[in-house]
Amino acid sequence: MSRRVSRIGVVQLALFVSLGGAVLLFPAPHAEANDNAAALLARARTAASTHDFVGVVRIRWHTPKGTQVADVPVSSDQGLVEVGLGSEKVVGHGLDRWAGADGAATLWHDAGPDQLPKPGTKWDLSTTAGPAVVGRPTTVVVARDHDGNVRARLYVDQSTGLLLRREVLDRHGHAVHDVSFVALSAVDNPAPGQAPPTTPRAHRERTHDQLAHVPSGITAPSAAGDGFRLVGRYRQGAGVVQLFYSDGLFNVSVFEQRGELDWEALPVGGTDTTVSDHRTLSYETAAGTVMFWNFDGAVYTCISDAPPDAVTGLVTTFADASDHSDAIHDVIKFVLGPFSWG
Amino acid sequence: MTGRPFGSELPEDALSAYLDGELTADARAEVEARLAGSAEWRSILDEVRAARAALRALPVVDPPAGFFERLLAEAEPVDAGVAPAGVGVADIEQARARRSPRRARWVAALGGAAAAAVVAAVLVAPRADRVRPSVASLTDAHAVRSSTGEDSVSSLAAVGKVTGFRK
Numbered sequence: 389m390s391r392r393v394s395r396i397g398v399v400q401l402a403l404f405v406s407l408g409g410a411v412l413l414f415p416a417p418h419a420e421a422n423d424n425a426a427a428l429l430a431r432a433r434t435a436a437s438t439h440d441f442v443g444v445v446r447i448r449w450h451t452p453k454g455t456q457v458a459d460v461p462v463s464s465d466q467g468l469v470e471v472g473l474g475s476e477k478v479v480g481h482g483l484d485r486w487a488g489a490d491g492a493a494t495l496w497h498d499a500g501p502d503q504l505p506k507p508g509t510k511w512d513l514s515t516t517a518g519p520a521v522v523g524r525p526t527t528v529v530v531a532r533d534h535d536g537n538v539r540a541r542l543y544v545d546q547s548t549g550l551l552l553r554r555e556v557l558d559r560h561g562h563a564v565h566d567v568s569f570v571a572l573s574a575v576d577n578p579a580p581g582q583a584p585p586t587t588p589r590a591h592r593e594r595t596h597d598q599l600a601h602v603p604s605g606i607t608a609p610s611a612a613g614d615g616f617r618l619v620g621r622y623r624q625g626a627g628v629v630q631l632f633y634s635d636g637l638f639n640v641s642v643f644e645q646r647g648e649l650d651w652e653a654l655p656v657g658g659t660d661t662t663v664s665d666h667r668t669l670s671y672e673t674a675a676g677t678v679m680f681w682n683f684d685g686a687v688y689t690c691i692s693d694a695p696p697d698a699v700t701g702l703v704t705t706f707a708d709a710s711d712h713s714d715a716i717h718d719v720i721k722f723v724l725g726p727f728s729w730g
Numbered sequence: 731m732t733g734r735p736f737g738s739e740l741p742e743d744a745l746s747a748y749l750d751g752e753l754t755a756d757a758r759a760e761v762e763a764r765l766a767g768s769a770e771w772r773s774i775l776d777e778v779r780a781a782r783a784a785l786r787a788l789p790v791v792d793p794p795a796g797f798f799e800r801l802l803a804e805a806e807p808v809d810a811g812v813a814p815a816g817v818g819v820a821d822i823e824q825a826r827a828r829r830s831p832r833r834a835r836w837v838a839a840l841g842g843a844a845a846a847a848v849v850a851a852v853l854v855a856p857r858a859d860r861v862r863p864s865v866a867s868l869t870d871a872h873a874v875r876s877s878t879g880e881d882s883v884s885s886l887a888a889v890g891k892v893t894g895f896r897k
Binding site: 460478625634652689 | 769777863864865867870876885
């Protein structure tokens with residue numbers, strides 16, 4: 389009897405060990421797919437500055453008036469990326485950006501956002517062979533939400549890693565925004581030994597906009613909506629603070645300033661909704677969703693490349709977090725306090 | 731504000747006058763030409779507009795009923811020989827004897843300063859105004875920040891393409 393029991397024990401142990409070994413040697417296909425997709429996305433983030441090319445990208449977005457289209461010339465020369473023309477031109481090199489007036493009006497330089505979240509934390513990522521885009525074979529990174537709905541497809545050039553197309557879908561699977569190369573030529577690695585590119589000379593510099601902390605009176609939750617993390621805080625003009633959020637795949641900027649929103653000045657055609665008892669007005673644009681809301685003496689302008697419904701979650705977060713001290717009111721109280729009327 | 735050129739003038743002053751509609755036709759045309767040709771002037775215009783909006787967002791506080799009367803009552807009773815409210819009626823000569831002219835001047839000065847401060851707070855600070863976010867510049871800022879962590883081409887492609895929002 390005891391010999392039989394010990395034999396069963398040995399068999400069970402062997403099975404356990406072999407199963408454990410299999411798990412270690414052959415990780416779950418899901419995790420492997422996530423890692424592959426994340427690696428492709430990481431490569432796509434830098435490919436535009438590591439390959440020389442000339443091309444045109446087309447932005448398409450959908451509004452109540454119909455599908456809108458804008459074509460934008462782009463090029464990269466030894467890491468100097470140029471996007472657009474004339475006053476709409478932006479030049480990028482490393483962390484520097486020159487914008488406006490042929491890419492020479494303003495130099496933006498900041499250390500960049502904090503470490504971005506891993507996209508696989510929120511999104512279920514997978515890869516599949518994709519169609520050719522501008523004649524180049526692609527691998528598609530597919531991002532699904534918690535419910536299994538596809539919310540983004542990113543078409544990555546198999547040979548260079550360039551992001552050739554980026555589609556954003558609503559929760560019903562309809563494309564709401566996409567950016568895609570429609571022409572591309574001369575994709576090469578930079579030739580060795582060439583002179584470094586000449587960067588523009590800006591008339592104005594914005595080099596110290598990054599804030600270690602937000603000013604008193606500004607609502608800045610460290611996490612917002614569904615999986616967005618605060619990864620950057622910047623000064624944006626007089627009295628406006630930019631809060632930059634990322635979920636690893638999409639980015640959201642929330643611009644906050646004191647005052648009352650002039651709703652009447654906003655164009656017609658926006659989507660008027662109520663979120664957490666607060667009115668919001670949103671628009672689909674070339675840059676993605678632009679949403680406005682206003683409460684507690686603060687005006688919020690949110691700009692996001694995420695699916696439109698992802699933005700509404702941020703409104704709820706800010707509404708919940710808006711129980712903050714109002715610095716301006718404090719100052720007025722301090723100044724007028726000695727008169728102690730009433 | 732006259733129609734002189736703005737070469738030596740701070741753009742903020744010219745742009746503030748421009749927003750207030752204080753410029754002559756020639757000066758206004760010159761500012762608009764500068765705005766059309768200079769992204770820097772357009773950027774400063776956005777900042778001036780934002781600063782004015784922030785100032786106008788300050789709350790307007792109305793003083794409680796009788797505030798000015800109480801303030802004046804504190805400053806005036808010396809010459810009139812009337813004691814402050816609550817003290818009771820006093821003989822004019824006694825009141826004059828109690829309050830020296832020097833003290834009266836101080837009280838009057840303090841009262842005047844207080845009144846001036848209140849007038850400044852209530853009247854000079856403009857009423858809460860409406861904010862019109864500068865969507866074009868905010869969109870550019872979002873694109874620039876996004877492009878340092880993401881693919882620069884798709885992040886920057888929309889710069890200058892968001893139109894239709896009133897400045």
